[in-house]
Amino acid sequence: MRQSLLFTKTKKEISKEEESVNARLLIKAGFIDKIMAGVFTFLPLGLIVLKKIENIIRQEMNKLGAQEILMPALQPKEIWQKTNRWQIMDDLYKLKDRQGREIALGPTHEEVITPLMKKFISTYRDLPCFVYQIQNKFRQELRAKAGLLRGKEFIMKDLYSFHADEEDLDKFYQKVIESYFKIFERLGIREKTFLTYAAGGSFSKYSHEFQTITPAGEDTIYICQKCQLAINKEIKEETPSCPNCQGTDFSQERAIEVGNIFKLGKKFSQSFDLSFFDREGNKKLVVMGCYGIGLNRLLGTIVEVNYDEKGIVWPKEVAPFLVHLLVLGKEKEVLAKGEEIYQKLKEKKVEVLYDDRKDKSSGEKLVESDLLGLPLRLVVSKRTLEKKGIGLKLRREKEEKIIAEKDLAKYLF
């Protein structure tokens, strides 16, 4: 895309009230805009990144054999009373319509999916079954100061699984763990992400979280130096040794929760009487699991672990474009060569942002390019033409090198 057509612009200064790195960088670079604490607009570049994250997650969910649906945000009070959560969830947004009917704005969807599945599950032949959505959640968040890390409205992937017994749930649960690590790998945060033991529920001793190490994190985790699994603070306080390998040597880190998986057991199937007939004709309650990933938070986390003093450093798979092509200077040959390379990259289906703006100095363009943080920068200028080449610099590296045009393919296609 031509940068001259992009309606957003980078900002020189942003409000001092933005404390978090992710919000400061994303607002400054024109990826997002804040409308109030914890509520954001995704601008064109930010939306491209969000959609890339969404597609990676969708692909991995589909590989698990999960089927995608889309549930609503508006939910009747009655289903929330069935599980008692109308009263006890502090962060539930409640509203009243013109007819006086009370409605919840969904913070999660167990109360919707469980009665929904009751319409389709009747015997063991209908199990197991895996259903997910990528949809907006609403939560009353008191400390919404961490940019995209903690929002009042955010997009979440929530997967629910339905099983005949706990053994089957356990098997699928392991598969989801692998799937989540694959997702974090593709998003460029795998190395810093740990599976942690967290507080369980009435059904299982532990739930699990995926925590990514960053100074911006609001949680503290303890990484077992023996097996590289981690435990959350609440577990550490209870037990001095690793629940996995019994190791006792831990490193303490600040981290942000990027995923949460939970064996729900029969908690919700009991509330809604979601049951099935087994092979012997006995009626049994369905065993459930749930698995969440917040997309906005992921986007914020990716920035928190991928930036330097000049700006964002996008991992390849989620960068809004792979290449940032800059023409520096106003010489005819320079502009013509820039245009030629832009067309060539487009023909080859390379994702490219082309800084063809005429009202920006070379210095401004280079500074902005670092701020936007696309993985690969190509520069066409009088200097590069004299050297019969193109300037190529990886965002992660310091040095630019001049390469011959015919060698572009090596780096790009």
Add this chain to the structure above:
Amino acid sequence: MRQSLLFTKTKKEISKEEESVNARLLIKAGFIDKIMAGVFTFLPLGLIVLKKIENIIRQEMNKLGAQEILMPALQPKEIWQKTNRWQIMDDLYKLKDRQGREIALGPTHEEVITPLMKKFISTYRDLPCFVYQIQNKFRQELRAKAGLLRGKEFIMKDLYSFHADEEDLDKFYQKVIESYFKIFERLGIREKTFLTYAAGGSFSKYSHEFQTITPAGEDTIYICQKCQLAINKEIKEETPSCPNCQGTDFSQERAIEVGNIFKLGKKFSQSFDLSFFDREGNKKLVVMGCYGIGLNRLLGTIVEVNYDEKGIVWPKEVAPFLVHLLVLGKEKEVLAKGEEIYQKLKEKKVEVLYDDRKDKSSGEKLVESDLLGLPLRLVVSKRTLEKKGIGLKLRREKEEKIIAEKDLAKYLF
């Protein structure tokens, strides 16, 4: 996809309270589920259709040069007070958070996009500019009885345009009209859709709607027999002749509004002081237009104008799959041939739903196939194998014919 893996099932009976054709058929066929009046879940097949509609609209918006963003549903009271709509919009959902702060659930986004664009528009060089989103809207709907035609929560594409003057707005407005007709063409409802004159606002005499003729429609329109433009009831009551060609011969029809375009003029740019410096350095207010299409309603409308007594008849571009492949009978050769054709279609990237279910009779499969309404049905059975072919039937036609396997390509690839 294999139908045996699809977790949804068709229903024999559905609640009598569903009055609308679209809700009855879509619920019966397992495309959607109702959680309360005007609020629905999209099940896997319904979500595929919704995404196809979304992609068609996105493609046409991008052709207009519009840039996609994503604005939030949660909106502070203050911006709604600026335009006075906090008080006067009856269908605005309002809520109060734990800190007592009042929030609107966005029924539309002029109040968000106008102050947003103020951050990016400063001179004539920033104009014109076209920005859209495909996002959830919330409206308190008293008569939510028409299935997807009238919802409390629904996905809408809303496009906003920003211009230096009214002439430029007029030009773009015409382009959007063409773009909308292109969308309705691709969605299979073009023939029944008319551009109508509707009540304007303070800025322009008329706004325009796109109305699709169907007995399920809640509006009455008058189609000019001379120029094929139409006028809404409120206009007909004011003026006896066509505003376009002055014709006076009209046919009266029931119709549903599937799109609305509106010249906002300076109404919102005034409220938020969205202005720019022109070539001469004078400060002027930006001229705006807005252009909406409700996706849920479109989906409902497509069904209302494309069904018969047996079920839905999906237009090709929005059908969840192009082909419904059925194996009838349990003979080994039949199952093997079905599997072979399924693999072949998948290799050729043909979108195919494969009814490989073993617990359904041939009669049940055929009835369900008509209900689901995919454009092209292929049948493999003992009968077709004896005739050395495959049964092929278009959903829109009555007769099945037997074709040779090698001729499949003619119909599909």
